[in-house]
Amino acid sequence: MEPAPRTTRLSILLPYKFDMAFTYEAEAPLVPGTLVRVPLGRRTVVGAVWDDPPDQTVKTRPVMEVLAFPPLPESLRKFIDWVGHYTLAPRGDVLALTLKEKLLETPLKRAKTFVFGGADPMRPGPSLSVIQEKAASSLRESVGAETFSVTLLDGVTGSGKTEVYLEAVAEALRRKRQVLVLLPEIALSVQMLARFEARFGVRPAVWHSELTPAQRRETFRAVAQGRADVVVGARSALFLPFADLGLIVVDEEHETSFKQEDGVMYNARDMAVVRAKLCAAPVLLVSATPSLETAENAAQGRYRKLDLPTRHGGAALPRMEALDMRDAPPESGKFLSPLLVVAMRQTLARGEQAMLFLNRRGYAPLTLCRTCGHRLSCPNCSAWLVEHRASPRLSCHHCGYSMQRPLKCPFCEAEGSFVPIGPGVERIAEEVAELFPETETLVMASDVIEGPAQAAEAAAKISAREVGIIIGTQMVAKGWHFPHLTLVGVVDADLGLAGGDLRAGEHTVQMLHQVAGRAGRAEAPGRVLLQSYEPEHPVIQALLSGDLPAFLEQEAAIRRPGHWPPFGRLAALIVSAVDERLADQIARALARAAPRIQGVEVLGPAPAPIALLRGRHRRRLLLKTRRDIAVQPLLRAWLAQVAVPRQVKLDVDVDPISFM
Structure with missing residues (x-):
């Protein structure tokens, strides 16, 4: 045998x-x-x-x-292990962020549109100022060292941060190493790709959810084979199988959209630092409004910091003013102060462009019956239905449920009694059309501009001055460069300050400072008007003063004594079930089993702010520890004590950003 x-x-x-x-x-x-x-x-x-x-x-x-x-690569395998350990997600779920079977299919025929690589690092770039060149030289040294480091590039809006970090990209390309540039939103890739092509002669590979299956497959293969030398992508690009990753850039590092809120809950900014360390590569965090976490790391010497304190080419920062809506209220049923309307007329008369910012999609955030006060809400979520006139539908922005506006109230049966309450960008667009009927207006929101192609079309219209007034949500708040835009009006500067969100003030300052930075980026000076019913609020005062470091220090002083991030650690447990009693039962069992040791505090259980989401009842518990206490061992020991039935979903969110 x-x-x-x-x-x-x-x-x-x-x-x-x-x-x-x-x-x-x-x-x-x-x-x-x-x-x-x-x-x-x-x-x-x-x-x-x-x-x-x-x-x-x-x-x-x-x-x-x-x-x-x-x-x-070994660095990617170690990264997958690390992310699974840190987030308490199964490693297989983390691997799934990299490995999709369809990405591995061999194409029958390779289309000539799939061309990767070819960026010319020796191609001359734009002239840099003395300050810019000093920062660029420092970044080139970091890339040349081919070791791990973290650098914060902190520059005011319009200071040329992109041109500076493209010099670091050029150095990596000269060394035949790959580069990953992470952007918080795919719409931002439009102008970034154009800048990259102007600098290096070709466009980089892109990675985001809007790619076709064939584009994703060919890009995935090109990255793994080293043919794609630069990738510009959303947070999921962090899990691509780079053959030789030599630099990671996280642009707009403060953005909350870098946080994945379901499945494997990770913050791409923080995980980019880990991935760079495992690749022995530098990582560059870029922002005009750094997060408190990043600013604190720089202050403690854990991160290096480079500053670009002035706008490039002599352009001045915009002049900020608060419009006290108690003194200059809008007309009844309207939302724009007469002072803002006058400023818009003056801007348009000079042949310049104006932007109105309101971080609220749709026509109105609430529709109610004026007879009995009944509010139209989602049957699946603890949320009001948002009216969209363009559709026309009433929609839930959490689960996607939609319906037509009823002809009569389902509660009191009054006919034609529903009225919209409050403005969304569609309602502001309606008001603008009445005020400026001869002016071309463009709305920029995620439910209107759904991908890079539409974003490119919108940006081209604005740059060509085919549009006089832009009305947008947070999509317009960052990254865009529109030379003829000189006036920004913030319709509701107080929006986002209410509620118990730990980072509400920080996020509002960041967003409004970023949107203000769209104004006056060329020769003409910029002006920003903040409509507010509470202009004395510390956030509004911080924006008016322009002293963001002082504001961050105030935030730090508030958070430091209670060991709130970044001076402590947080982890959230979110219990959800179709059966509300079962959700309460498991949440109470978790509370009874909670760790009780010095330096550790467990808050809850309590109904989540959105207590019903997609038909599931939600309860939250929050673990808070000192910074020197690792939360993962505590969480594993805690969760091991409670048997969770299959009907109950238990999500663990280490380092939560959202508390909804």
Whole structure:
């Protein structure tokens, strides 16, 4: 008899909700990171050979196929392990952020539109000021060192931060290493890609949710094979299998949209620092309004800091003014102060552009019956329905539920009694159309501009001065460069300051400072008018003074004694279930099992601000610790004490940003 063929046991991590790697057998050893096809139950799935030691005791099944694809790099495998450990997410769920089976399909024919690489780092860039060149030189040194470092590039709006960090990109390209530039919103990629092409002669690869399946597959392969030298992408680009990552740039590092709020809950800014460390590469955090966490890290010397304190080319920062709406109220049923309207008329008369900012989509945030006061709300969520006149529908911005406006009130049966309460950007657009009927107006909001193509079209119209007035939500608050825009009016500067959000003041300052920075970026001076019913509020005063470091220090003084971030650590537990009593039962069981040690505090359980979401009742508990106490061991020990039934979903959010 011939001896049975010898086999090798391998650990395979699968992109599903498993934390453990499974043991399979192969006819020959395979290097970690190799992508394989294996049986799982009655299915065949793709997984990756992992670094875990295989289980020598279990019965194994054979690897069915070794895929002709570059192995996942060691730095990426360590990163996936690290993210899983930190967020308490199953490692398989983290792997799924990288590994999608459709990305590995071999195309029958490679289309000529998929061209990657070719950026010319020797192509001359724009002339830099002395301050810009000093910062650029420092960044080139960081890239040249080919070691891990973190640098905060803190520059006022219009100071040329992008041109400066593109010099760091050029240095990485000269060294034949790959670069990742993370942006908080895909709409921002429009002008970024144009700037990149002007600097390096070609456009970079892009990575975001709007790509076609073929674009995603070809980009994924090009990154893994090292053919894509620069990737500009949303937060998920952090999990691409870069062959040799030499620089990560996180643009607008303060943006909350870098936080993934479901599934694997991670902050791409913080995880970018980890990924860079595992790649022995520098990471650059860029902002005109750094987060308190980043500012504190720089103050403590953990991050290096470079400053660009003035606008490039002699442009001045815009003049900020508060319009006290108690002294200059709008007409009845309107939302723009007469003083703001006058300023808009003067701006348009000079041939310049104006922008109105309101961070609220749709026509009105609330529709109620004027007879009985009944408010139209979502049947699936603790939220009012937002009226959209363009559709026309009433929609829930949390679950997507929508309905037509009823002809009569379902509560009192009064007919034609529903009225919109408060403004959204559509209602402001309606008011502007009445005031300026001859002026072309453009609304920029995520439900109007749904992808990079529409954003590019909008930006082209604005740059060509085909538009006189731009009305937008947070989409317009960052990154855009419109040379002829000189007036910004903030319709409701108080929006966002109410409620118990820990970071409400910080986020409002950041957003309004960013949107103000769209004004006066060329020769003509800029002006910003903040409509407020409480202009004496510290946030409004900070914006008027322009002293953001002083505001951050005030915030730090408030948070430091109570060990609130960044001077302590937070983790949220969110319990949700269709059965409200079951949600309450599990939440109370978690509260009884909560850790009780010095330096640790557990708050809750309490109904979440959105207590009903997509038909599930939600309860929250919040773990707060001193900064020197690691929350992950506490959480694991805590969760191990409570049996959670399958009908209940328990989400763990380490370092929460949103408290909804």
